Each structure stands twice: as C-alpha cells, then as structure tokens.
Amino acid sequence: MSLRPTLCRDVPTATAAVARAAFPHGSPYLRLRDHLGTIFSDAQFASLFAPCGQPAECPWRLALVSLLQFAENLSDRRAADAVRSRIDWKYLLGLELTDPGFDASVLSEFRSRVVAGGLEEQLLDTLLVLCREHKLLGARGRQRTDSTHVLGAVRSLNRLACATETMRAALNVLASAAPAWLRAHANPAWIERYGRRADDYDVPQGEAKRRAYAEQIGHDGHRLLAAITAPDAPAWLREIPAVELLRQVWVQNFCLTAPAQTGEPEDGLCSETTPRVRWRTEHEGFPPSLLMAGSPYDPEVHYANKGTTTWIGYKVHLTEACDEGGPHLITHVETTPAPVVDRDALEDIHAALEAKGLLPDTHLVDAGYVAADQLVASRRTYRVTLLGPAPQNYQWQTQSGDGFTLQDFIFDWDRQVAICPAGHESRSWRPDYWQGRTAFKVRFSTTHCRPCPVKAQCTRSERRLLTLRPQEEHETLAAAREREAQPAFAKEYQKRAGIEGTISAGVRVLHLRRSRYIGLAKTHLQHVLTAAAMNLIRLGAWFADTPLARTRQSAFTKLMMAPIPA
Template sequence: MSLHPIVSGEVPASTATVARAAFPRGNPYLLLRDRLGTIFTDAQFASLFAHCGQPAECPWRLALVTLLQFAENLSDRRAAEAVRGRIDWKYLLGLELTDPGFDASVLSEFRGRLVAGGAEEHLLDTLLTLCRDLKLLNARGRQRTDSTHVLGAVRFLNRLECVTEILRAALNALASAAPAWLRSQADPAWLERYDRRAGDHEVPQGEAKRRAHAEQIGRDGHQLLAAILAPGAPIWLRQIPAVELLRQTWVQNFCLVDDAPTTGTEAPLQVRWRTDQEGFPPSLLMVASPYDPEVHYARKQSTIWIGYKVHLTETCDEGGPHLITHVETTPAPVVDRDALGDIHEALEAKGLLPDTHLADAGYVAADQLVASRKKGVTLLGPAPKDYQWQARSGEGFSVQDFLLDWDREVATCPAGHQSKSWSPDDHQGRTAFKVRFSTTDCRPCPLKTQCTRSGRRLLTLRPREEHETLEAARQREEQLAFAKEYQKRAGIEGTISAGVRVLHLRRSRYIGLAKTHLQHVLTAAAMNLIRLSAWFAGAPLARTRQSAFIRLMMAPIPA
C-alpha cells in the first residue's frame, strides 16, 4: 500500500446541513470537529507507507475511526458500518453522505502498521500536542498515576497444563513446518497424550501420580528436543519459535539427575519435575503460555493473573479537562516503583513533566523520591514505613533515635555508645550501609530491651541522600496539608474504573506486549476525546456518588 497525502478539507455542505438538522441540540462528535478540526494529517503517517503501490485509505481518517472505535468499544466490522451509516461520524470525518466507506480489514492493517512502525504513542501524543496549542494542557502542573492488572488474551494455565500445552504447540508447529520429519520421529503414544489441549485430559489424582504424569511429559519433551538437536536433523528446526520456547520451558520446569548408584558405568539421566527444592526462575522469566510468551504470572494481594500491567498518568489541575498524558504497559511482575522512572522520562520527552506527581505507596521509594526531585518533580505519596519491631511497637528505639554522623561514618545510640563499624552492603539489590555496634556496649546496656533482641544492635541505612529524603517525606506525611493535597490522587482510580467498565481496559484484545500497549494507548486517547467533548459542552466533572443511607445520615437534622 502507498500513501498519496490529501489536504484535509472542510466538512461537505450536504453533510453539515443534514448533521445540523439531525442534531439540533448538538452532538459530541460535531463539537469535536468544530473545536479540534481533523486532529490528524496524512503527512504524520507517511513513514508507515510505501512510496509505490495501491493507494491506501486516508490515514488521518483511519486514525480518527480507530479512536472512535475504542471510545464506543466497537469491533472492526461495526466501526466500518458506523462510517457508512452514521451522520455524526461522517461529519467528524469530513465525508459525503454517499461515501461507501471501506472494508473492515483496513482497520486491522492500520493498527499493524502502527505497531510495525513503532508508532503506538503517535495518536495520543498528537492529541496532547493539539491540546497544548489550545491551552487545554499545561506542563509543570499536577498529575497522578495508578496501575491495574491486565489479563492476557490467553487461557490461565497451571504449571502442569502449561508444559503440556507448550509441548502440544511445538508438535503442531513441527507438523506444519516439517511433517515428514516429525512422522519419522514421533512416538505413537503421543497421539493419545497430546491430541487435545491441556485441561481437556483427565489429570491423575494424588501428588505422586501427578508428579509421575508430569515427568512422563518431561521425558517426551526431552525425546523431541534430542531428535531436533541430533546431527542428522535439519538445522532450521531449532529456529522455530515454538521449539525454542519448548527448550526454555523444559529448562525452567524439569531437571536432569543421576539417580543410579555409583557402579563405574554411565547411566542415563532421569527427568525430574522441579519443586521448590530445585528452585524456579523469577516470574519475569517464567514462561506462562505457548501462544503469548510475553505474558507472565503475577500476584498482588488477592489478585492472581497472567498478563500485563498498565499505568495511567493524567492531569488533575483545576480549571481544565483531566487528560491522560501517558500510558505505560509493563510485564505483570514489574512492580510499580520500577515503572516510575520510565514514566518520568516519557513525560519529560513530551514536555509534560509535572511539578507534583501524586501516586500511591507502590510508586514511592527512597530512590524514587531522590530521582524525582532531581527532575524537579515532587513525588507525593505515602512514604515507606519502618517495619522494624522497634518502630512498630512504638516503645523501642528506631533509626530516627540514633545520631548519624555521615561525614565520620559513626552512629551514636540513645545510650551514648558509638558504632564500631560502618560498611557498605548490597541490600536486596540496592546500595546500603551496615552499621554495627559492639556487643561489649550492648549486652550490659540498661536500654537493651528497647533496642535489640540479639547480642548487639545492627542498623541498615540507605545512602545519605535517600535516607534524608525519606525522613523528610515521612515528616511531610504527618502534616495536615499533605492529606488535603493527596486527596486529589483518588480521581485516577475513577479513571481506571471507567476504563475497565466501559472500555475493557483490564483485558487484552491482542497477543504480545506491543499490541497490548497499542490497545492501552488507543483506549487512553479515546478517553481523552470523550473528556474533551464533555469539556467543550460544559458538562461538570462528576462527583463521588453516595448511597441513599449515607445521604440520609449526613443530612442535617431539621430543627
């Protein structure tokens, strides 16, 4: 497909006349066209198309249709029908009433071009740039961020089902790529074991029988991998993605052990199903599905899922529409605080870095407080607590009760004793310092019961800048002004709720991280369109609803 850019023109007179007559009281899409124009231009998408070939559909219109499709949660077919049959869509798209539209497959192809060209953010960023030009969006204001889980577009499989389905997927891939070779290598027993998808077969009951069943699958997989790696096998078989995924999964879930007694003769290795004793890789590396290798298992409190996580950031200043400024899609096991740096870098690249960033406790850590401050951002949220028993009891001596001399690297305890060593230490992957006191001082100390339960006190300190920043954040949190300002963060939960209930934000439509991220970006841009139309129409922001009982009890009692 090639692109022949056209200049976006006015709305045809006949379309405008009919649209005004059909919507005498106004319409959100008519209002958007009148205030924002076409939003996009063909030239913005020129890099996604070839210079020769069959002419493509007008990309600026496809971009708008894509956003309208997500705003109304329409399938490709229903969106194409709306282009042909709805007057408000024709007005926004600048089409004649007699325009026949296009085939629904064009929308899928357009999304594919966005992903292939690395232009997932393009539609949202263009809309944000237009809002900045219209003074609807300002930098260095106040923004808020929160995240939610996203279910992958695959079935949830337990570990036994996963390895079974991965072997089955590899057999199906080889049956298509090398049928003659697979027929010569396959065990006839595999036909019964892998004829149906995992979960449809009856799994033996009991721990011993389930383990034996798993190890039989492990032996089948190793037999297949050995045949693929044999000297006479075609080299290109190893490059099939399903085969590489099979190899990776077998390393993660099985181990080879030598169970034979030492007799001087070499015995074949036995396949053993991995348990906690042998260990597993972290969730970020563990394969969770053969059909989307980028989904991973995650758990947050009582929520368990395989898929991704999406972070939404929006403005929350008074006097303007609340617009989503950035969308970050990450693998499910990535914790919130590890995504904050990427969010700030993306906002900085857009020129939309906030002055105050409201976030929940998952994003706030000592190193993130320091990094945010270096970018000129005040990260506002509940600071990490001191969970040592001394701080939790309220009666013991916490780190705050020690006098720290950072220049001399000496700590003084409440009893006046000085530390004997101050040495760097790698604590949970982060730089820290271990400060140790002498047992000679600690054991006879009358304050020992309030200080330590071991022979001597040990302090774990972050680097000085992080330590002091964290202490300042904890003190700020105790002030009344903090609670009042932090109340603004709650609105982002309403945004996520609207995205989940109306736009199905929490369920991926596509396979893979890149396409899932595109879905989230399009959802955010569609939500911005909805909010802009409401802002232009003068609709007030909704208030938190109260139940009839709460309204009754909060109402003043008549005199």
C-alpha cells in the first residue's frame, strides 16, 4: 500500500447542512470538529506506507475512526458501517454524503501498521498537543495516577496445563512447518495426549499419579527437544518461536536428574543412558513470575497477584490532569507486564510526561507508588512532588506506641554513628542491600544493650539493630510521614479519588480490563486508543459546557444524608 496524502478540507456543504438539520442543538462530534478540526494529518503516518503501490485509505481518517470506534465500543464491521451511515461521523470525518466508506478489514490492517511503526503514542499525544494549543491543558499543575489489572486474551492455565498446551502448540506448528520430519520423530501415543486441549483431559487424581503424569509430559517434551537439537536435524527448526518457547517452559517446569543406576527398575521414562525428567517443586525452585511463561499463545502474559486479585495478563497505569477550571484529560498510558509493581512504573511515567512537556508539579498517587527512593528521585530529577501515603513502619516498637522508633535515635551521618535514647553510640555502621536498594545496618553493642534499663522499650533481642536508608531518603521519608499527619494532607489527597472514577468508567463502558489482542504491544495500543477515546468523550462534554459529574449516591444514602425538615 502507498500513501496518497489527502488535504484536510472543510466539511462538505451538503454534509454540514444535513448535520445541522439533524442536530439543531449540536452533538459531541460536531463540536469536536468545530473546535479541534481534523485532529490528525496524513503526514503523521507517512512512515507506515511505501512510496509506491495501491493507494491506501486516508490515514488521518482511519486514526480518527479508531478513536470513535473505541469511544462507542464498536467492532471493526460496525465502525465501518457507522462511517457509511451516520451523519455525525461524516461531519467529523469531513466526508461527502455519498461517500461509501471502506471495508472493515482496513481498520485491523491500520492498527497492525501503527504497532509495527511504533506510532501508537501519536494517537493520544496529537490530541494532547491540540488541547495545549487551545489552553485546555497545561504543565506543572496537578495530576493523578492509578493502575488496574488487565486480563490477557488467553485462557488461565495451571503449570501442568500450560506445559501440556505448550507441547501441543509446538507439535501443531511443527506439523505445518516440517510435516515429514515430525512424522518420522513423533510418538504415535502423542495423538492421545496432545490431540485435544489440555483442559479436555481428566488429569489423574492423587499426588503420586499426578506427578507421574506430569513427568510423562516432561519426557515427551524432552524427547522432542532432543530430536530437534540433534546434529542431523535441520538447524532452522530450533529458530521456530514455538520450539524456543517449549524449551523455555521445560526449563521452568522440569529438571533433569542422573540416569537410573544399575539394578534400579526402569519406569519407561528413564534408562541407564538417559536422564530422568522430574517435575519441579518448591525444593528445586521456580523462576520469578516476570520470567515464568503463562501461556504458549501469548508468551508476554504472566500471573500476578495484587491484594485479593489474581490474574494472568498485564497492568495498565492511567495518568490524568485534575486541575480546576479545565477538562480532566488522560495525559499518559503505561502498559506493563502484570508482575511489575506500581512504583517501578513511576520513572517511565515521569519520563514520558517530561517528553510531552506535561510534567505536573504535584502527582497524586496511592501507596503502591510511594517509596523513599521514589520520593527523592521525583523531586530531584523531575521537580515533581509525589503526594501519597508514605510507607509505614510496621516494627513492634512503632505498633505498640511506647517503643523507641527511628525518630528517637540521633544520627551523625558524617561520622556514621547512631545514638540511642539512652545515650549510647552504635558499634558498627555498614552498607547493605535490602530488596534491591542500598541500605545501612547499624548495630549497637550488647555490652550497652543488655543492662540498659529501657531495653524493654527498645528491643527484644540481645541488642538493637537498625536498618537505615541513605540520608536523603531517610530524611525525605520522615518529612513525608510528618506531612501525612497534617489536616491539609487529607484535604489535598481527596482529589486523587477521581482517577478511580476514570478507571471505573474505562472498565464499565470501554472494557479496559480485557485485552482484545495478543501481545504487550497491541494491548498497549488498545489502552492508548481507549484513553484517547475517553478524552474525546470528555472534550465533547466540555465544549457543551456539561458540568463534571458528582459522585453517585444510592437512593438510601441520599435519603439519610438529607437534612430533616423542621
């Protein structure tokens, strides 16, 4: 396909006349066209098309149709029908009344081109630039961020089902790529084990039988991998993604032990010359969730847990402006693998906002984003004040209310000495690494601690041991805890609750928590389109002077909260 740039002309006269007659009081899409124009241009997507070939559909219109499609939660076919039949769409797209539109498959092809060209961020950022030009959005204000889980477009599988399904997927791929080779090396018994989906089988009951069944699966996969890596096998077989994923899943779920010793009974899975394939347990260990494959059909989905929610898929972070006097527009979308904790996404969010010129002065977040190092880095690197619940101290001294906490000690950072409430200096001050972060272990002498009259308030061990962050982090965290205790903090932090309403609207109306596509890149495209679509909806309401909705209350709550008539 080649690009034939289309000039963004005014709305055709006949289309405008019919639209004004059909919507005498205006409509959101008519207002968007009148205030923002076409939003996109063909030049933004020129890199996605070749210089020669069959002319492609107008890219700026396809981008805008994609946003409208997500705003109304339409399938590709229904979106293509809307382009042909709806007058408000024709007005926004600048189409003649007689324009026949395009085939629905064009939208899918356009999304694939956008992902391949890495232009998915353009779909949101272009709209944000227009909003800045119209003074609807600005930097160094107040923004808020929150995250939610996203279910991958695959089935949830336990470890055994995942291994079985991975073997089945590899066999199906090899059957198409190298049928003659596979027929010569496959075991006829595999038809029964891998001919159907993994959850269609009755897995044996009981720990011993289930383990034997798992090791039979492991032996089959090991045999297949051994044949593929044999010197006489075609080298290109090892480069097939399904084969590489099979190798990865087998390493993560099985381990090889020594061959059977002479005199030991052979069980059909192991002989004196072949190693035994064992099902991994906690004793052998597992890789972290971020590396553990969760499905053979989307290797980028992983299992994660947050509170009481367990899922397989991804996580999305939404950031929106929340200043008074302007629309609350989503400024950034970050899609991450599911096991990535919130605070580890904060650096990328700030870097992206800085690149857009939209860094806030105050960033409202929940406790998952706040850590001592993040408080320091946000202020030092981006001049952003991170406002959220500071990490709490859960040691018994703090929880009891009458024990000696870190605030009761005096620290001489230059001399690297701590002084306890009884006036004794620490014995040692050594660097340490705690949960991947730099820390210091400060130990006091047992000579001082054992006879100390206030030892019961200080420690239950032989001597007191303190774990300190670096000085700047320690002091910043202490200041954050003090600020959190002030009444002004609660009043300002109330504004963060609005982002939960944004996520709720995205989930209920636009199905934000369900990925439509396979892979992290396309799932991120879905989230960008969802955020841009929500911005279109909010801009349409803003141009109509529709006030921001208040928190909804049930009829019972309204009744009980209403003042009693005199």
